Amino acid sequence: MRAIRIREPGEPEVLEPARIELPPLLPHEVRVRVRASGLNRADLLERRGGHVPQPGTPPGIPGLEYAGVVDAVGAACTLRDVGDPVMGIVGGGGYAEALHVSERETIRVPEGMDLVEAAAIPEAFLTAWDATFRQAGLAPGETLLIHAVGSGVGTAALQLARWAGARVIGTSRTADKLEEARELGLGCAVLTGDESTDWAAEVRAGSPDGRGVDVVLDLVGGGYASRTLETLAQGARWIVVGIPSGREARLDLRGLMMRRASIRGTMLRSRPSEEKAELARSFEDTVLNGFEEGALRPVIDRVFPSEETVEAHRYMESNRNFGKILLAWS
Incomplete structure (x- = not known):
């Protein structure tokens, strides 16, 4: 599958397209076909060599949030089904067109919301x-x-x-x-x-x-x-x-x-999986209705095609954005 890899620590130009293979799906995991990935300041630090990737994440692949559709479920999954639109945070590997994540760490996408828009919510x-x-x-x-x-x-x-x-x-x-x-x-x-x-x-x-x-x-x-x-x-x-x-x-x-x-x-990225799962479940129960009622909305500055990740990083470094910057996977 397609992904964006950090070739070596450095400026935005070290980001390059890559082909990677996901490991076998674990019983409690779902595979998500990603529609959009969110950019975060931590991605810039990781690209420069300042952040150590979380254990178990695809090596060299940055990215902390996503939105997409479940296209496979592990044998022990009971919360999600194939076809469910979901979003969430990950410890790394978000700059990819597919990822594996514990089903309890996923959050359902608000009713009627576009998947690209939803990618601006999780982090x-x-x-x-x-x-x-x-x-x-x-x-x-x-x-x-x-x-x-x-x-x-x-x-x-x-x-x-x-x-x-x-x-x-x-x-x-x-x-x-x-x-x-x-x-x-x-x-x-x-x-x-x-x-x-x-x-x-x-x-x-x-x-x-x-x-x-x-x-x-x-x-x-x-x-x-x-x-x-x-x-x-x-x-x-x-x-x-x-x-x-x-x-x-x-x-x-x-x-x-x-x-x-x-x-x-506080830091969200480094928390254990069970803490992230509890946070996701609580957020879905407590906050998600705010989006469906129209009281809350994700604020998006720009959406870049995944092929323009270098330009997206340059734009984030310019500090001109108001709200989120996203990568869209075609």
Whole structure:
């Protein structure tokens, strides 16, 4: 079958077409004929040699999410049938026209949704929902600060928070992305592109009574840490999901103590299979109806043919996208 392989660590040009064979289907697995694969920042790191592939994934084949149709089921499968449209996350191997995955880690595609559109859901919405609600405990009426609100996870978290009845403040280095986020319902938009701007004060001013935010979904990392601390309300929960601005930070721990705040880190990719399966089952039961009711929708910036994966990586590296970038398999 066709796939996209990393020839060696390097720039986008090291991505090349390949032919690979899948191993025999295990009893609890399904084979999915992939219609579209999602791009993620982790793919860029893996291409450069910065991410070690998960054990059991096809060597040299990046990709963490997919949507497609089940075309074979293992002998012990009871949840899925041939012909079912499904989506989900994988530890690697998503840049391929077929893959094997545990049936419990698959998520049914929302009723009536196109498969290419569905490929923009798994990584962004699972990450946002798990981090913001299951771990940070965002509640109705609370205020959420999203750093990089124009990213795939950012736009997902914005919609989920509004659906749950929370207030949202979003940051971006790009004014255009903030304008697009407003169209998704962002109430308070804060531009962080100018280093001289006291964006922490703007965030606090945008919170109820200027008291600060209850939850921070941090998709930026070290470069924002000291000012993020200034935005926190008493008892705030700060969860770190991405670190494109740096993995290290200087932090006033006394300030953290005085606010009785907590910081937590999370990573979806490295979790054991059973944890991913539990997350998939819970997401299907709890969140999927939001798409079918029209309250939630995947935000797609561009769809590239799989033959243009090099160009897709270049585009993601340019940081011009608002929402997800996808690869479509013909």
